[in-house]
Amino acid sequence: MDRTIELETARMLHDEHVRILALLRRLEGYSRREDAGAPPDAASDGGLLGDVVAAIEGEMTLHFDFEEAVIFPLLAEEGEEPLGALLREEHAAIRAVAAALVQAAKTARRGGFSPASWNGFQHLARDFIGALGAHAEKEEFGLIPLLDTMIAPEDDAAMAEHYAGMH
Secondary structure, eight states, rough: OOOOOOSSSHHHHHHHHHHHHHHHHHHHHHTTTTTTOOOGGGSSTTTTHHHHHHHHHIIIIHHHIIIIIIIIIHHHTTTHHHHHHHHHHHHHHHHHHHHHHHHHHHHHHHHHHOHHHHHHHHHHHHHHHHHHHHHHHIIIIIIIIHHHHHSOOHHHHHHHHHHHHOO
């Protein structure tokens, strides 16, 4: 993912992709733990469950909202409606699994994992990692390069400021 990104808006979205992919790697390592068949102690997860909840409820939601309100209409104006429609569909699917994962993480943080809830969490984590990881890569290699050609440099600062204000 190392390349020159000209516009601030595209750079901000790229930086979020980098952060979410790092979090997905942490989540993958955690969810693949095999502690002699026993679920891990959710209280000693190093803050991962809280980080996952915060990333989903905060940065991921804002990222998707911004793209849907600002970026996807721009794609449509530029004749790239199919890409926007595909990414919007992926957002809906990711939001559904993310909501279930947030609920499972919050429940585990309150009362720990049972063998059944750990198994469910692992399945949700795998689904989330697969869906969001593939989506972020699609945006990195499809959407981000387009933004550098579609957003006028004179519009970039206002767009980036608008996005930063959402956070």
